[in-house]
Amino acid sequence: MTVTVDAVEPVRHRAGVLDKARDILPKVVLAPSFALILFFVYGFILWTLYLSFTNSRILPVYELVGFGAYVNLWSQPNWYVALQNLAIFGSLYIFFCIAIGLTLAILLDQRIRGEGVLRPIFLYPMALSFVVTGTAWKWFLNPGLGLQRTMQQWGWESFRFDWLTSTDMAIYTVVIAGVWQASGFVMAMFLAGLRGIDSEIIKAAEIDGASTFSIYRRIIIPLLRPAFLSAVIVLAHMAIKSYDLVIALTGGGPGNATELPSTFMYSYTFTRSQMAVGSASAVMMLMGISAIIIPYLYSELRERER
Amino acid sequence: MSAAATSVSPGSARFARYFIYATLVIFALIYLLPLFVMIITSLKPLDEIRSGNMLALPQAPSLDAWFKAWGTACVGVNCTGISGYFWNSIKMVIPAVAISTILGALNGYVLTKWRFPGHKLVFGMMLFACFIPFQAVLIPMARVLGEIGLSNTTAGLVLVHVVYGLGFTTLFFRNYYEAFPDELIKAAQMDGAGFFKIFWRILLPSSGPIIVVTVIYQFTNIWNDFLFGVSFASGGGAPMTVALNNLVSSSTGVKEYNVDMAAAMFAALPTLIVYVVAGRYFVRGLMAGAVKG
Numbered sequence: 001m002t003v004t005v006d007a008v009e010p011v012r013h014r015a016g017v018l019d020k021a022r023d024i025l026p027k028v029v030l031a032p033s034f035a036l037i038l039f040f041v042y043g044f045i046l047w048t049l050y051l052s053f054t055n056s057r058i059l060p061v062y063e064l065v066g067f068g069a070y071v072n073l074w075s076q077p078n079w080y081v082a083l084q085n086l087a088i089f090g091s092l093y094i095f096f097c098i099a100i101g102l103t104l105a106i107l108l109d110q111r112i113r114g115e116g117v118l119r120p121i122f123l124y125p126m127a128l129s130f131v132v133t134g135t136a137w138k139w140f141l142n143p144g145l146g147l148q149r150t151m152q153q154w155g156w157e158s159f160r161f162d163w164l165t166s167t168d169m170a171i172y173t174v175v176i177a178g179v180w181q182a183s184g185f186v187m188a189m190f191l192a193g194l195r196g197i198d199s200e201i202i203k204a205a206e207i208d209g210a211s212t213f214s215i216y217r218r219i220i221i222p223l224l225r226p227a228f229l230s231a232v233i234v235l236a237h238m239a240i241k242s243y244d245l246v247i248a249l250t251g252g253g254p255g256n257a258t259e260l261p262s263t264f265m266y267s268y269t270f271t272r273s274q275m276a277v278g279s280a281s282a283v284m285m286l287m288g289i290s291a292i293i294i295p296y297l298y299s300e301l302r303e304r305e306r
Numbered sequence: 307m308s309a310a311a312t313s314v315s316p317g318s319a320r321f322a323r324y325f326i327y328a329t330l331v332i333f334a335l336i337y338l339l340p341l342f343v344m345i346i347t348s349l350k351p352l353d354e355i356r357s358g359n360m361l362a363l364p365q366a367p368s369l370d371a372w373f374k375a376w377g378t379a380c381v382g383v384n385c386t387g388i389s390g391y392f393w394n395s396i397k398m399v400i401p402a403v404a405i406s407t408i409l410g411a412l413n414g415y416v417l418t419k420w421r422f423p424g425h426k427l428v429f430g431m432m433l434f435a436c437f438i439p440f441q442a443v444l445i446p447m448a449r450v451l452g453e454i455g456l457s458n459t460t461a462g463l464v465l466v467h468v469v470y471g472l473g474f475t476t477l478f479f480r481n482y483y484e485a486f487p488d489e490l491i492k493a494a495q496m497d498g499a500g501f502f503k504i505f506w507r508i509l510l511p512s513s514g515p516i517i518v519v520t521v522i523y524q525f526t527n528i529w530n531d532f533l534f535g536v537s538f539a540s541g542g543g544a545p546m547t548v549a550l551n552n553l554v555s556s557s558t559g560v561k562e563y564n565v566d567m568a569a570a571m572f573a574a575l576p577t578l579i580v581y582v583v584a585g586r587y588f589v590r591g592l593m594a595g596a597v598k599g
Contacts, residue, residue, distance in 0.1 A: 026420035129530035
């Protein structure tokens, strides 16, 4: 080792400039990516924020007019419909994904034969595009030709399932398709959590005579807390961003029955020529996501530190 | 173990096993059902779809709807099928995945092995960029793409996907390289190896798994994207997902469900094939993107 060091030292002294170049090189390599992120993410966010304080309609204008767009936004009945739908969709989506995901993970963790076949089946919808999912479920739930008619043909004459075309129920079809797509992912998260639990703890509880049910309730599920947290954060973030699924499944309809903040933003900006209101709604979405993600990222990055 | 064995009678234990298997199998069938219905619908002629049962197998399976979806179905006013849009997606996804993966690898390398003051802030800012709602950048992006003449082009979409994929690719490689022993890097430096030589000779040869994970994650995300496609390239340069939505939601003429489903299968197959071939890596990418631990 000393030989190598001796050999390197004199070179270092001679090539001070080269040395500096060597120090700068990593930053030069990182700089383009960071510049792209600064401009296209943070610069654009500020740009959108700026537009939300203007009077922009079909094209951006850069004269500041204060909070008009926000006042306008919060007086749109459509915006309240979008928020209410997000609350319904988000809470049911998170709840059912976690309930089904956890159930499947626990069942799969019982030394199941054929786990290698079953697990990929639960997870494959996650590989599909939301547009494909929406298209498939739109057909499957089509009252005229889909599930409803199939059940009626099988003799259940009174079977009704016309949620897709019902103003009150359409948002629940978005929940069904969304849960179908993401619950397998949640299962994988819980399964990873379950596999990480020390089996000694469970053996000790078994020896103490605890029933399987109480082992799960008292020991295993509390130990899955990090997986719960991750699942809730990831799902909440996906719910707020949901756009493609609604567009493909219901197109935001019938009427505005399945409007979400994401579809609201798009239609106000690009089809209704209310760019300032669209920007204001985008800022609202960003604030919602930031409130969830920033504390999470902060704690994750700090945890890695320790 | 004996305590557990005596507390539960063999009969009820066997019943519990049956119950577990039955539940899992029923769930598996429910998960497979939409895909099954998509496939059989795409193989039926239209009158059989209208008169028959959705779940009935096709009486005479035919690929007519697949050929029609590929070559002659009308997307908007163009009746040239979805093939052109499929190639748009291919032309978009290959460069976007390659560039974002290479940049992510280099970024991860710098952020773990060549740390500088403020490296955590830089990483944190890149990481947060993964999670923003893209609605917050749509309007400026549309303006900029228009200014530089990349609206409705594949090149424009490549740029967009590289920019908004960088955070994830950097995250993947950073977390992977963090576990790589620093001693090996130091030893190579002692031997006079420079920045790129260390990367090329030492890190890259052991990066196989994380490259596969990143490529699959990016491929799936970019292929499946709809929002950017519909916002920045909704015309002839549209990617597959946008074309599919236009095809399915167009209201002119007779509704051809079999063609819709065949087109949906074309949109689904690339990512499904990747999933079947390399599912393990797909799951790893999902987990790494979700649990940043």
